Amino acid sequence: MPIITYRDALREAMDEEMARDENVILLGEEVAEYNGAYKVSQGLWDKYGSGRVIDTPITEEGFTGVGIGAAMAGLRPIVEWMTVNFSIMALDQVINNAAKMRYMSGGQFNVPIVFRGPNGPAEYLAAQHSQALQTLFVHIPGLKVVAPATPYDAKGLLKSAIRDDNPVIFLEGELMYQWKGEVPDGEYLIPIGKADIKREGEDVTIVTYSKPLRVVEEAAAELAKRGIEAEIVDLRSLRPLDEETIYRSVKKTNRCVVVDESWPMVSVASHVGWMVSRNCFDDLDAPVELVTSEDVPMPYNHRLELAVQPSVEKVIKAVQKVMYLV
């Protein structure tokens, strides 16, 4: 199977969907002539032209809203946020318009739009440019939220997101763009709302998604050397959430750690932790442990910024805790 980068997987997904449906357009800052700030849209402007791959001014609220309006009227826009940090400027459009339009019009309007861009900490970018903001979106009914961690998942989920008749927030990661993985030739779709078991194990369930998957995989490899077999549940979709897959795993392992690079309070991690506690209560041998980022804005200093985020050591420690080894 061909091995390609996460970045190329996203580009292939957009390319295939643009070729398939002329209503699909891409708009955002630097997406066209510059081929994307992170080169995700490389070549698309050459191929589809300025009518379909559109450079916008630096006006997130404006072009996000323009995308939503176009979607209400029948286009299927992909709006690229250069980074999700800048989407904060456009939150009104996403939350008050995209997420509400169908409901408050009694089902008259669909908003088939994808908002995508890199989310979460990168390196040396400090407080305003290095944030994991998924919670803001996951909180909102009327949105779907997807956060794939592998090239394979990224491609299949982005294609599904583009075909979905609802607004989908598609969260990537600057540091993930050069990650490589197998992606088959030819078309495939991954349904939104399905988690994936990335590693099977009997001893403990580690629920995670997006960039921390690598950290969790490393921790699992290390734990295996110590005789502990972790099962890794990669959520892939955050809303809707695949509760069944999580519960099935926890019922098998009886222990659960959730790893999430956003802040601890009111997070995907805290929500999953609560759901597992509630729905797997009789199966749990230990309270659920969470590994999140520290509850502070991101510092610039590299040593501090690494200390803020989930790490292999922190994951191992949490696993040891639910196994009463520390």
Add this chain to the structure above:
Amino acid sequence: MSRVFTIEKYSREFLIDLLKKMILIRRFEEKAGQMYGLQKIGGFCHLYIGQEAVAVGSIAALDLSEDYVLTTYRDHGHALACGMDPKVLMAELYGKITGCSKGKGGSMHLFDVENHMYGGHGIVGSHIPLATGVALKLKYKGEAGVVACYFGDGAIHQGSFHESLNMAKIWDLPIVYICENNQYGMGTNYERISSVRDFYKMGRSYGIPGKQVDGMNVLEVYEEMLQAVRIARESGLSSFLEIKTYRYRGHSMSDPAKYRTREELDEYRQQDPILLFKDALIEYGIISEDDYKAMDNECKVISNNAAEFAEMSEEPGLETLYEDVLA
């Protein structure tokens, strides 16, 4: 473009100070670029090379004991022009505890509350209302100061700019909005994404007078700023300057800047704000070529010392992580 330098109006000390500040920014930025290459500095690092006359000329018209400066992530030049210590700035770029923001802000977030340098802001357009709010405070308290708010040609389309100008006008706030039109927002030429060619006209729809200024002429920048500051100080009114300039380097260290031609860059290098001013000062007998070389060397030494100071400084300890989250 023919440029006039009104050298005769100013004292030798003043003129030399302007030149020296520009050279210091240039050398500091070159050092920062070099240290970025050596991975002493990470992340986004936006150099100010080519734009020195804007910060130096305009901040020279301020009195920072009562005036205020707010700018973008491309903030090293403004910080130096505000008189911040190059050592403390470089230490911040290195992420050291001795940096102005204790290593937590980095290149994009330089702050100095005492010198009235109110940042160093990373979100395009986001600080324009903040600057307007500082002006509101000045008016509310009946203080004499003026706010200088810098932003790029890319930022001017954000709602925050337009909302701010309207408020500044209806409340008559003492602020000078300064668009540093270096012609590119990242890889996009301003003409490609703007319905208006001459930004200085944009203030007029809010009743705020605007002027286009040659950003390669430090004295012209100074004089236009002086006027705008006087209007703000004496009449409490806002104004808007579009200062035409150019950045020699890429948007940040990771941008190869392939969207512009070699010829275009060379054309601007011919109008280098430092060399133009130096030549004028030599022509008027204010300095000699040797004086210039001595100044240049001094600025190189200051920049090297800054890097050395940053290198020798400690990193912030892990115990600082939870410091300064809340007051």
